Amino acid sequence: MNKLTIELTINNKKRKVETTASTRLLDLIRDDLHLTGTKEGCGKGECGACTVIMNGELVASCLILAPQADGAVITTIEGVGDDKSLDPVQEAFVETGAVQCGFCTPGMILAAKKLLEENPHPDEEEIKRGISGNLCRCTGYQKIFGAIKLAADRLLKKDGGRGEEDA
Amino acid sequence: MHQRTVPCQGYFAPQKIEEALEILSGYGKEIKVIAGGTDLLIQYYDRLYEVNGWLDLKNIKELKDIRINKNQMEIGAMVTHTQLENSEDIKKCYPVLSQAAADIGSPQIRNRGTIGGNIVNASPAGDLLAPLMAYDAQFRLLSTKREKIVPVEEFFIGPKKTILEPAQLLTQIILPLPKKKTYGCWIKIGKRKALIIATITLALVVKMAEDNKTVEEVRTCLGSVAPTPIEIKEIRKKMVGKNYDQLDFNQLGQIVEDKISPINDIRGTREYRKDVAKNIMINALKEIASARRSYR
Numbered sequence: 001m002n003k004l005t006i007e008l009t010i011n012n013k014k015r016k017v018e019t020t021a022s023t024r025l026l027d028l029i030r031d032d033l034h035l036t037g038t039k040e041g042c043g044k045g046e047c048g049a050c051t052v053i054m055n056g057e058l059v060a061s062c063l064i065l066a067p068q069a070d071g072a073v074i075t076t077i078e079g080v081g082d083d084k085s086l087d088p089v090q091e092a093f094v095e096t097g098a099v100q101c102g103f104c105t106p107g108m109i110l111a112a113k114k115l116l117e118e119n120p121h122p123d124e125e126e127i128k129r130g131i132s133g134n135l136c137r138c139t140g141y142q143k144i145f146g147a148i149k150l151a152a153d154r155l156l157k158k159d160g161g162r163g164e165e166d167a
Numbered sequence: 168m169h170q171r172t173v174p175c176q177g178y179f180a181p182q183k184i185e186e187a188l189e190i191l192s193g194y195g196k197e198i199k200v201i202a203g204g205t206d207l208l209i210q211y212y213d214r215l216y217e218v219n220g221w222l223d224l225k226n227i228k229e230l231k232d233i234r235i236n237k238n239q240m241e242i243g244a245m246v247t248h249t250q251l252e253n254s255e256d257i258k259k260c261y262p263v264l265s266q267a268a269a270d271i272g273s274p275q276i277r278n279r280g281t282i283g284g285n286i287v288n289a290s291p292a293g294d295l296l297a298p299l300m301a302y303d304a305q306f307r308l309l310s311t312k313r314e315k316i317v318p319v320e321e322f323f324i325g326p327k328k329t330i331l332e333p334a335q336l337l338t339q340i341i342l343p344l345p346k347k348k349t350y351g352c353w354i355k356i357g358k359r360k361a362l363i364i365a366t367i368t369l370a371l372v373v374k375m376a377e378d379n380k381t382v383e384e385v386r387t388c389l390g391s392v393a394p395t396p397i398e399i400k401e402i403r404k405k406m407v408g409k410n411y412d413q414l415d416f417n418q419l420g421q422i423v424e425d426k427i428s429p430i431n432d433i434r435g436t437r438e439y440r441k442d443v444a445k446n447i448m449i450n451a452l453k454e455i456a457s458a459r460r461s462y463r
């Protein structure tokens with residue numbers, strides 16, 4: 001197996017990793033970078049547990065070869081919020097009980113963040129479409145929809161409040 | 168889960184089409200061309216392929232463009248489903264293609280999967296294939312030796328089979344710019360909305376004459392009902408030259424049902440597909456009727 005080295009920026013840190021052309025980005029993130037918040041569910045792009053944000057886009061890291069991520073900027077769940085302060089989306093998930101077993105949660109949070117970034121006030125259909133690549137087998141989704149709506153309201157209030165102060 | 172790998176000799180990510188063609192002509196079947204990887208890597212991890220090397224097209228900028236060139240639209244093979252869904256040009260000129268792209272997989276899949284990959288993968292259920300046929304697409308195939316431009320009808324020869332040779336690369340999808348008063352409808356039937364392989368798809372494109380009543384051209388293309396995407400050409404005979412208001416939608420639906428010969432598989436039975444084909448044809452004709460009435 002030929003080794004090759006790739007460079008990527010992951011959660012704002014530059015990393016150089018020796019890998020192979022047939023290593024999945026998912027395995028590189030979990031096994032080489034030890035960022036185990038990113039999960040493997042189906043390995044076929046259908047469940048979204050391996051979701052990360054790569055170059056500003058939501059992607060399934062199980063369907064990307066490591067060298068395809070050479071030079072990329074990646075955010076995993078470890079790059080969202082920190083031990084002291086959670087991201088508003090994370091807070092909303094905790095408060096509404098949108099987390100049960102937790103396996104889908106990292107991917108779900110990233111999908112929700114991306115959705116709210118592109119569409120700050122999504123309706124229910126838009127929320128469903130935004131997280132349509134992420135399966136949850138515990139919650140029945142209702143609490144996840146609730147969490148995303150709560151996060152949207154809070155983020156809007158934050159922005160709205162600032163806007164009013166400026167005026 | 169442990170790291171899954173297969174023997175691999177190399178990985179190439181050239182910046183120019185010419186370099187990619189050189190690599191292809193040197194390695195041919197030994198190397199696997201990869202675009203978004205959303206189909207290919209699933210097959211790969213199921214070990215349907217033993218890949219010795221990868222030719223990744225991600226760095227070739229000109230393959231990611233959507234541009235109008237004289238009287239045609241040129242779509243690079245690396246254009247993603249998300250790009251097709253959001254491009255104003257595609258939405259305006261080829262709404263059926265844009266809607267089909269929006270129905271593919273999930274955000275994660277649409278952000279990576281490409282039009283070129285959907286074509287070369289040649290699944291009978293490939294969502295973009297019926298729309299491309301309905302819009303009279305042509306594919307630009309390049310090798311170090313020659314350029315070849317082939318129409319959709321000639322490209323697909325069976326399930327997962329195309330005329331693409333090992334040394335050839337699909338670089339561009341060429342669509343004629345639509346004429347005025349062209350209407351389209353896209354219908355995809357599957358067991359759920361997201362991440363579903365289609366049970367049946369229909370791309371209906373109708374071009375009206377200047378009077379906005381007389382049918383001038385029609386393409387009735389279906390996916391997931393045959394080894395390749397197909398057009399029901401009998402519909403042309405029944406519709407061209409006729410007043411749209413006097414068409415018998417039921418009869419046209421029946422023709423679609425009679426002319427397809429789908430198989431039973433896990434996504435649906437032959438009978439189900441035939442019944443549904445008729446109904447979605449009728450619904451598509453109705454949708455175009457109302458779009459035509461609201462034409463300004």
